[in-house]
Amino acid sequence: MSVLSARLLKxxxxxxxxxxxxxxxxxxxxxxxxxxxxxxxxxxxxELMRQLLRVPGAEFVAVxxxxxxxxxxxxxxxxxPLATYKDHRALLDRKDLDAVIVASPPVFHAQHVIDxxxxxxxVYGEKTMGFTPQSCFDIVDTVKKTGQIFQVGHQxxxxxxxxxxxxxxxxxxxxxxxxIYAYWCRQDDWRRVVPSPDLEHLMNWRLYRESxxxxxxxxxxxxxxxxxxxxxxxxxxxxxxxxxxxxxxGRTVGDNVQAILHYSRGRRLVFNSLTANAMMGEQLWVYxxxxxxxxxxxxxxxxxxxxxxxxxxxxxxxxQRGVKTGASYKANGEMPYRGPGARxxxxxxxxxxxxxxxxxxxxxxxxTQPIADVHAGFGSAIACSIGKDAVFEGSTxxxxxxxxxxx
Ligand SMILES: NC(=O)c1ccc[n+]([C@@H]2O[C@H](COP(=O)([O-])OP(=O)(O)OC[C@H]3O[C@@H](n4cnc5c(N)ncnc54)[C@H](O)[C@@H]3O)[C@@H](O)[C@H]2O)c1
Numbered sequence: 001m002s003v004l005s006a007r008l009l010k011x012x013x014x015x016x017x018x019x020x021x022x023x024x025x026x027x028x029x030x031x032x033x034x035x036x037x038x039x040x041x042x043x044x045x046x047e048l049m050r051q052l053l054r055v056p057g058a059e060f061v062a063v064x065x066x067x068x069x070x071x072x073x074x075x076x077x078x079x080x081p082l083a084t085y086k087d088h089r090a091l092l093d094r095k096d097l098d099a100v101i102v103a104s105p106p107v108f109h110a111q112h113v114i115d116x117x118x119x120x121x122x123v124y125g126e127k128t129m130g131f132t133p134q135s136c137f138d139i140v141d142t143v144k145k146t147g148q149i150f151q152v153g154h155q156x157x158x159x160x161x162x163x164x165x166x167x168x169x170x171x172x173x174x175x176x177x178x179x180i181y182a183y184w185c186r187q188d189d190w191r192r193v194v195p196s197p198d199l200e201h202l203m204n205w206r207l208y209r210e211s212x213x214x215x216x217x218x219x220x221x222x223x224x225x226x227x228x229x230x231x232x233x234x235x236x237x238x239x240x241x242x243x244x245x246x247x248x249x250g251r252t253v254g255d256n257v258q259a260i261l262h263y264s265r266g267r268r269l270v271f272n273s274l275t276a277n278a279m280m281g282e283q284l285w286v287y288x289x290x291x292x293x294x295x296x297x298x299x300x301x302x303x304x305x306x307x308x309x310x311x312x313x314x315x316x317x318x319x320q321r322g323v324k325t326g327a328s329y330k331a332n333g334e335m336p337y338r339g340p341g342a343r344x345x346x347x348x349x350x351x352x353x354x355x356x357x358x359x360x361x362x363x364x365x366x367x368t369q370p371i372a373d374v375h376a377g378f379g380s381a382i383a384c385s386i387g388k389d390a391v392f393e394g395s396t397x398x399x400x401x402x403x404x405x406x407x
Contacts, residue, residue, distance in 0.1 A: 033058070034059065034098045034099060034361050034365060035098045036060050036061060036098070036101060037063065038074065038103065039064045039088045039101070039104055039112050040065060040104030040108070040112075040126075041070050041073065042067075042103060044103045045103030045104075045126075048101050048103060048124070048357065049074065049077055051354045052101075053078065054354060057365075058361050060074075061094070062082055062097070063082050063091075065086070067202060088116075092115060092116065098364055099123065099124065099149075099360070099364045100122075100123050100124075102126060103126045103153075106128050106212070106217065107205075107210075107211050109126070109128070109129060109131060110131065110132075110135030110136075113125040113139055114139060114142045117142050117143065117146045120146075121148070122148055122364045123148065123149070123150055124357075125139075125152055125377065126152075127221050127225075127380065128218075129380070130381045135385075136381045139378070140375075149360075149363050149364060151370040152372045152373070152374070152376055153356070154372045154376055155352040158359060158372070160346065160349055161300045161346035162300070162352075164300070165302075165344070166229055168302065169230055169286060169293065173290075174286065174287075174304075175290030176289045177288040178267050178288065179267065179287040180223075180227045180231075180269045181270045181284070181287070182270065182283075182284050182285075183280035183281065183284075184271075184273045184282050185273060185277060185278050185282075186275055186278050187275070187277065190206050190207060190247075191249060192204050206253070207251035208251065208253065213388035213391075214254055214388060214391065215242075215253070215254065215256070216257050216259055216273075216391050217384040219282075220384065221380040221383075223271060224261065224269065224379070224380040225379060226295075227261065227269040228376070229376070230286060231264075233263060234379050235261035235383050235399055236262050237261075237396055238260070238383060238396065239259065239262070239396040240258070240260075240387060240390035240396075241257070241259070241394045242256065242391045242392065242394075243256060245276065247275070253392075255275045255276065256272075256273060256274045257271065257272075257273045257391055258272050258273075281296065282296065284296075290307075291305055299345050300344040301342065301344070302342045303342075386399050
C-alpha cells in the first residue's frame with residue numbers, strides 16, 4: 001500500500017506535497033522545457049497559466065485571443081512578453097510549440113483542439129470538450145487519427161480524495177452504488193460587466209443558448225464525469241428542466257437546473273444547481289446498498305448504515321391489524337446521518353488543477369495519454385451536448401447506445 005493510501009485510510013489530513021512528489025519535481029527541473037501556447041487566456045486560461053508556472057519546465061511562448069486586452073494580462077502573468085495572435089492558426093504556424101492549452105468558450109473547442117492536434121501538438125482542452133454531439137465524435141476521431149495527447153479539464157480526476165473515494169466505492173465499501181445526488185449551488189448571477197455593448201456575447205457567452213449549455217454544461221459536466229467514473233459507463237438518457245427564478249435580465253439559459261441522468265440497472269445521477277442560494281454548495285452524495293459517501297471540495301466522508309431486515313407482513317397480522325403504512329410522525333433518534341462518518345480530510349491537499357497541470361506536462365514529456373483522457377471528456381460532453389436540449393425543453397433525450405463504445 002502506498003504512503004498516500006495508508007494515510008487516507010487512517011482518515012488523517014492529506015499533506016500538501018508527498019515526499020515522492022517533491023523528488024519528482026526536483027527531477028523535472030532538469031528535464032527539457034515544455035513550450036506552451038494558450039488559446040483563450042481569459043478567466044480559466046489565466047488560472048491554468050498560473051498553475052502551469054508552478055510546474056518545473058513549463059514555459060509559455062505565445063497566446064491567441066480575439067480580445068486584445070488579454071495579451072498584456074497574459075504577458076504580465078508570465079513576467080515576459082509573449083508572442084500574440086488573434087487567429088489560432090497563426091499561433092499554430094509557430095515551430096517552437098510542444099503543447100497548447102485551449103480555454104476558449106465551448107463553441108470553439110472542437111475547432112481549436114482539432115487544429116492543435118492536426119498541427120502535431122498535444123492539447124489540454126478545457127471542458128466541456130465539445131459543444132455539439134458531432135464535435136465530440138470529431139475530437140475522438142482526431143485523437144485516434146493523430147495519436148496526439150489530449151487531456152480534458154476535468155481536474156477532479158486528479159484529486160486524491162476523489163480517487164480514493166472511487167477506489168473504495170469500486171471495492172464495494174458502500175455496496176452497490178445506485179444513486180448519486182450532485183449539488184452545485186452558488187450565489188453568483190454569472191453576469192459580467194462589459195466595457196461596451198458589442199462585447200456582450202463575447203464576455204457573457206455563458207448566458208446565451210447559442211454559446212452555452214448553461215449550468216448543466218458549465219458545472220454539471222464535472223459531476224456527470226464523476227458519475228460516469230463511478231458507474232463505469234455513460235448515461236442512456238437525461239430528463240431535465242430549468243427556469244429563470246431570480247435573474248430576469250435577458251439571458252436565455254436558466255438560472256437553476258434540475259436533471260436526472262439514467263444509467264443502466266436503474267442507477268441515477270440527480271443534478272441540482274441553484275445560483276441564488278449557496279446552502280448546498282458543491283457536493284456529491286453517492287448512495288449504495290450498504291452505505292453512502294459525501295464528497296466536497298474539502299473532504300470525503302463515508303457513512304455506513306445498519307441493515308434493516310425487511311420482512312413481509314404475515315396474512316394473519318394484516319387481517320388482524322390492517323395494512324401497516326408509515327409510522328406515525330415522531331422523533332425516534334434514529335436518523336442515520338447523525339453519525340460522525342469516516343472522514344478523508346483534503347483541506348491541505350494540492351489544488352487539483354495544479355496536479356492536473358503537472359500530470360499534463362509529464363504526459364507531454366513521456367508521450368502518454370492522461371487519466372482525464374478523450375474518453376472522459378467525451379462521456380461528459382456527449383451527455384451535456386444532448387442533455388442541454390432536454391433541460392431547455394423540459395423533456396427527456398436519449399443518448400444513442402453507440403456512444404458507449406467511447407466511454
Ligand atoms: N475546469 C474548470 O474547472 C473550469 C473552470 C472555469 C471555466 N472552465 C472552462 O474554460 C473555458 C473558458 O471559460 P472562461 O470562464 O475562462 O471564459 P472567458 O470568457 O473568461 O475566457 C475565454 C477567452 O477566450 C477568448 N476567445 C473567445 N473566442 C475566441 C476565439 N475564437 N479565439 C481565441 N480566443 C477566443 C475570449 O476573448 C476570452 O479571453 C470554458 O470552456 C469553461 O467551461 C473550466
